[in-house]
Amino acid sequence: GAPRSASAAPRPAELPTVQLMMLFSVFKGNTELPTAVNITWSSINFKTILQWQPKPSGYFYTVEIHGQTSDTKKKCTLTTETECDVTDALRNVKETYTAHILSVQSTGMDNFEEPPFASSEKFTPYNQTVLGKPEIQHYTQDSKLNIVFQDPLTPYMFPNGSFQSIRDIFKHDLEYKLYYWKDQSSGKKDATTKSNTFEISVDNKNNYCFYIQAIIPSRRENRTGQESMVLCTSVGRTILDAVIAIAVITLAIVLSVILCKRKKAKAAREKEPFNGI
Template sequence: MDLLLLLELWFGVCLSAGVVSSFSDSEPPKAENVHWVSLDFKTVLKWSVQPSDYTYTVALSEGEDGDWITSPECIEKSHTECDLTEDVKYHDMTFTADVVTEGMGAFDPEEFPHTYSIPFNPYRQSELSAVSFTIHKVAERSVTLNISDPLTGIHAGNKQLTIRDVLKKDLKYKVSYHKSASTGMRDLIVDSNLPQIPNLDQGQSYCFMVAAFVPSRAKEFQQGSWSSQTCTSGSILNEVELGTVFQAIFIPLVLLIILVTVIVIYCRCCRGKRKSTNTNTAQQATAQYTVV
């Protein structure tokens, strides 16, 4: 019995050692499908990997021959994404990321697998979200829009930067518009946030859409998402500003009323004077007749 028990213990120890050896000698998982996701300069690195107890650290290299610097926010992460916004910001520089698998095991740290991302330039490749705008002013043959710059994921002090703060003069807007009863679209590239759309047909209603546009970028990254469509209500002639209507109608009307009032008062005063004069003349004539 003692011999049998000894053999069972020996067999269990051997089996356990084999399992431990098998686990310790297994190859650490390698990050796969490493890719960048960046919208309005909020930049996140993502990857996929088989579930395990290993962790992942991300390092960045600036340019082709830059040094590898570990991101302070991306050390020994158990999940499969890392926010690199503060590391890459909006610099016009190309970055490459290295996702390193880390964990306990028999492997030397230098032997842990590395997975490299494709190069990424946030200034030239970050996608731009849909803008919002309103119809600011409608004249007889033009419409002026008021475009709001989207906010970015970047803060400078207490201020959250807009895409205008980042792109500056490189930022344009593409305005696409058409008559509400037509499908024929026309495009206009503008610099201002208050662009005037000229040469519109009188008596027509128009619909507008706006998208951020960066002509200095590669074609696939030039244009942001389109805004929702906004139309003028009624015709262009019916959309004249309240101030213009006031000047064109109410001011002349008020002046006319004032003029008529002055004339009426003047006429009444003249009648009163004539009546008073006639009364005095009659009284004098009566007095003279009485004396005689």
């Protein structure tokens, strides 16, 4: 992140005030507050949470986000929490940021001096946010396995209020990989697309299972995203279900005919004695 700029040298007229402030701090016996440790960035689809320890006792935290080129942004001012949603401070997703977590007391003359702080690792959302699960919307199978899926959404909005998807941000850097295999088999195949559909030639006598994940091939790390849920086609089961359904219907018809004949025979037998009288 950007280094903190040193204060400009005080003009002669300011010297007495500065000396008084320093004197006050010394007499006050200000003890150094504990600083944050275990600072981590947790980011999925550009929703980014900064987390740290320990829980404060008798002091507060304030988060500052320092970009390489952007102005410093303050978040979660005077919080007693140990996490902070910094998503809206990282809108320039290709910029590299550092977080400073300041340990501060709420009131008093501490505001005149630099509070102790801890720095995070550098974080570049474009390169480091985790790609979330794609949502499979529709799939069919005959001689081809056709799958339609949706891009994960980010927390960032367009001016019209709709959410930007990861495709709106990554554009041509974004790809999706499909992994598919015959049901009850372990041999996986894969295919890649830059669109939101897959069309794969398959054996229409077998059911297939599959999942999808987003990929950013240009990344050095975190290239592959979270896996979608595994879904399986049911073309084989459909045929079996149809056979069973036909058998059940046939049996029902046969039973109906037998019952009907028995009723007629019974009715005929009941009439016979009367005919004989």
